Amino acid sequence: MRALILVMDSVGISGAPDAARYGDDGADTVGHIADACAAGRADSNAREGPLYLPNLVALGLGQACSLANGRVPPGLDGRVEHRQFGCASEISKGKDTPSGHWEISGVPVPFEWGYFPRTKPCFPADLTNALCDQAGLPGIHGDCHASGTExxxxxxxxxxRTGMPICYTSADSVFQIAAHEQTFGLERLYEICAIxxxxxxxxxxxxxIVVGTSASDFKRTAHRRDFSVLPPENTILDHAASAGRDIVTIGKIDDIFAHxxxxxxxxxxxxxxxxDATLRGLASLADGGLLFANFIDFDTLxxxxxxxTGYATALEAFDDRLPELLSRLRSDxxxxxxxxxxxxxxxxxxxxxxxxxPILAWTTQSSSPVGRRAGFADIGATAARHLDLPQPLHGVHF
Incomplete structure (x- = not known):
């Protein structure tokens, strides 16, 4: 008996009930990608035609979209083989990665994060001066809201040329620092981010957030690190650790939960x-263990x-790998x-x-329909129930 939670980073299925508060009324990540594919606006040398996600559809993705906004996106109306599907709206106040993951793990974020203003410079002068003084920096570039790529x-x-790192922020509660790994030094970059x-x-x-770059085109490397604060309460990871259970985390999960x-x-x-790492982690996961994975490309790339087009291609590539995972699951x-x-x-x-x-569950155990859930914490509560762990303070298992 094991539990796996896989987070497809940023794969939303239509605006939350409070989306207008965030300027996102009408947003629909999966639906709009499917629309673009059906209209031929996402064709390339790598892919063409309607969005093709047969394995996610069999798990109920199309029907989860219908629960969320009343329509099945084009290409996602197929046979559902596992009827444990649903959708959830976040109750945390942000739309950021830590808030979403913490809530999934049973800990909604009850407070407002701090944010930097949309001014230039956007960082307080005393913060910038203290960083330069304590880290021995001649200054910083950027100091604004920006797209990391640009x-x-x-x-x-x-x-x-200057040895000054690139510092910027976004609509999320983040302070991002980018530097060239070879000329600046990756370890020095990590030290500055800790400061x-x-x-x-x-x-x-x-x-x-640490962003390392390399080569003349300043391509991001795989050495990104997130220096996060700790969740305010015990998560399902804490409950599993206290019970002596085996835990495997994949990708940036360790950073999100501050290790x-x-x-x-x-x-x-x-x-x-x-x-690949998820399959390796599952192969070594002991009975009663928890695997928690984040798939970052959907969001960052x-x-x-x-x-x-890239997003559609990434979804199809992820879907194509799912049978490898499903074939390795045990009946419990x-x-x-x-x-x-x-x-x-x-x-x-x-x-x-x-x-x-979306909430797409594979289980051979009897359970209630997932339906529409008020809060992501129901996911953590369900995993805890399955593993016979103490229930988190938030969430209702399905």
Missing amino acids: IIAEFGERHM ARRLINPLNIGRV RATRRNLRGDGNMALF YGHRRDV DLLIITADHGCDPTWSGTDHTREQV
Whole structure:
């Protein structure tokens, strides 16, 4: 008996009930990608035609979309073989990665994160001065809201000449630092981010994100790190650790939970490497164990960059790997595939979108229909129930 939670980062299925508060009324990551594919607007040398996700459809993705907004996106109306599907709306106040993952694990975020203003400079002068003083920096480039891809390309060469890292933020509660790994040094970059983490704690900023770049085109490397704050309550990971259970985390899960109760962490450069890591982690996962995985490419490579074709291709590649995972599940295992927020690649800007998320469960055990859930915490509650762990303070198992 094991439990697996797989988070398809940013794969939302239409605007949450409070999406208008966030400027996201009408956003629909999966639906709009499917629309673009059906209209031929996402064709390329790598893919063409309607969005083709037969394995996710068999788990109920199309019907989960219908529960969320009343329509099955084109290409996703197929036979449902596992009828444990549903959708959930977030109750945490943000639309960011930590809030979504913490809520999935049974801990909604009850407070408002701190954010940096849309001014230039956007960081307080005393913060910038303290960072430069304590880290021995001659200054910083950026100091604004920006798309990571664009600002790294804009300041990359100047950064290498001056030794000044590129610092920027977004609509999320983040302080992002990018630097060239070879000329600046990856370990030095990590040290500077640790200093920044201490300095921004009083501002209630959720994450300091390290972005390493290499080569002349300043391509991001796989050495990204998130310096997060700790969840305010015990998560399902904490409950599993206290019970002495085996825990395997995949991708950036360990960073999201500030390395508390994340035990064995397996990383990979991209979704396919992360899928390989998931299969390895499952093979070694002991009875009663929990596997928690994040698949980051959907968000960082395609959602934020508003790349509809790339996002569709990534969804199809993920779907194509699912039979490998399903064939390795035991009859008493529980698999839940979900998401943490949206990042509609057809939407304006480059930020996340406030959306409902799918809940796709594979189980041979008898259980109630998932339906529409008020809060992601029901996912953690269900995994805890399956593993006979103490129930989190939030959420109702299905």
